[in-house]
Amino acid sequence: MSPLTTFEECCISRPDPIRTKVRSFQVILALVVFTEYWTKALQNWAVVDAVDLVAVAVVTLLAAAVVHGRWRRTAFVGFTLLQAWYVWAYFPLTGNHRYLELMIAALFALLDDRKADERRLLLRALQWIFVVVLFYGGAQKLVHGYYFHGQFLSYSLWRVGFHAVLGPLLPAQEFERLTSYIAAVGDGPYIVTSPVFLLVSNAVWVAEITIALLLCFRATRPFAWISGLLFVVAMEVVAREFMFGIEVACAMLLFARTDVIRKAILPVTILLAALVLMRAGLLPGFLFH
Amino acid sequence: MSKSKRIFVYALLAAFTVWPLVHIGLVKRYDVNPWKLAGWGMYSAPQLPAWVQLFGLTSDSVGIYELQTVQPELQPAVDRFLRRRRGLGQLAEPDALARAMLEYYPAVDGVRIVVVQPFLDRETGMIDERMATYEYRRTVGFATIAFCGRLSTSRSSQQDNPTSAGHLRAARRDGEGK
Numbered sequence: 489m490s491p492l493t494t495f496e497e498c499c500i501s502r503p504d505p506i507r508t509k510v511r512s513f514q515v516i517l518a519l520v521v522f523t524e525y526w527t528k529a530l531q532n533w534a535v536v537d538a539v540d541l542v543a544v545a546v547v548t549l550l551a552a553a554v555v556h557g558r559w560r561r562t563a564f565v566g567f568t569l570l571q572a573w574y575v576w577a578y579f580p581l582t583g584n585h586r587y588l589e590l591m592i593a594a595l596f597a598l599l600d601d602r603k604a605d606e607r608r609l610l611l612r613a614l615q616w617i618f619v620v621v622l623f624y625g626g627a628q629k630l631v632h633g634y635y636f637h638g639q640f641l642s643y644s645l646w647r648v649g650f651h652a653v654l655g656p657l658l659p660a661q662e663f664e665r666l667t668s669y670i671a672a673v674g675d676g677p678y679i680v681t682s683p684v685f686l687l688v689s690n691a692v693w694v695a696e697i698t699i700a701l702l703l704c705f706r707a708t709r710p711f712a713w714i715s716g717l718l719f720v721v722a723m724e725v726v727a728r729e730f731m732f733g734i735e736v737a738c739a740m741l742l743f744a745r746t747d748v749i750r751k752a753i754l755p756v757t758i759l760l761a762a763l764v765l766m767r768a769g770l771l772p773g774f775l776f777h
Numbered sequence: 778m779s780k781s782k783r784i785f786v787y788a789l790l791a792a793f794t795v796w797p798l799v800h801i802g803l804v805k806r807y808d809v810n811p812w813k814l815a816g817w818g819m820y821s822a823p824q825l826p827a828w829v830q831l832f833g834l835t836s837d838s839v840g841i842y843e844l845q846t847v848q849p850e851l852q853p854a855v856d857r858f859l860r861r862r863r864g865l866g867q868l869a870e871p872d873a874l875a876r877a878m879l880e881y882y883p884a885v886d887g888v889r890i891v892v893v894q895p896f897l898d899r900e901t902g903m904i905d906e907r908m909a910t911y912e913y914r915r916t917v918g919f920a921t922i923a924f925c926g927r928l929s930t931s932r933s934s935q936q937d938n939p940t941s942a943g944h945l946r947a948a949r950r951d952g953e954g955k
Binding site: 579580581582583584587588591594595598599603605606609613616617620621624625627628629631632633634636637639640642643644669671672673674675676677678679727729 | 778782783785786789790793794797801804805810811812813814815816817818819820821822823825860861863864865869895897898899901902903904905906
């Protein structure tokens, strides 16, 4: 399949919503993984080693193959192996989004999206994966109990994104107290009394679990994916984990009735290019993870 | 699509769905990092890095002495252990570090490694710390001096709960003592 055909399918014509959705997510995933390797290498360029350079070269070729379209499935075999290597090389501190990308790449390699039945299973599998991720994101917060009294968010005020967004929700005295701690043994208490702060803190895990459950039912799915999209954008304004955020945000679009996800390819590509240029120092940047 | 392929995909999705429950259990029981290992627990709890206190054990009157600085030759072993500890919690034990220390200090009879793990107490909101102590004694084996293993493991936390394996003790910096 030529790049022009891929472009047509993803950006202009609508041959089959499921096929367009799957192809669009493939392109987005490939570009996100490409950006991850490049931004990591650029961040540590002075100490990057031969293995990292090979990984960057390989991911560039694989991403090009997916965008081109013709060797897409073979490229995802490559992505699966590359991400498996990365997970192993950095185990046990590998970021969770790498496991997610590994799982999805494996599915894209295993299932042939040119066949209708496999394409349908692929879409359902992708949707289920992100329901699971959202649900457990909220469940873990509920189980570990650091959001009921704002403990985690107040502890996180040292982080730039948290500081900027959550600071205004606290009375000045409480904000000064919390930001005076340095997370040393004996520091605290990291507990807040501000009702607004507590509401926001508990809204986080409630939203994750609720959105995940509502995505499972046809009647509530439109509300759920739009809420999920807004929720992810809001979280990433604070957390600034853009790669994972882009993947989850685009995954929400998979739940739409139409293939609106294809319209996300261009803005996502521009955003990812900007992140690479920021890391390369060619654009003024801000901190992101 | 073949039936085996379909079953394989469903099995993969089932494992993906169930694993986070196992992960939650590992976090609760072994202090495994909720941010790692695909449990989707990012931002669910603070991540506070652990550190180690290293001691040499001798049979003379000194008995036990702390190694105040880590020799450059041992630093990689310390870093590797702390890295694994940060991800795997108590599932990562310092056997390799102990082995490296016993090789580096051939005159000691054993080594003690105390792993200090700060944590945010969700009830009090205070930063507290837990300690896990590992002791390794050198034994004379068949032909060579061989690494023996742990004699005891004791853990400390804020709750006093004596057990036969050692009791839990709190370490606070507020002057209330241990």
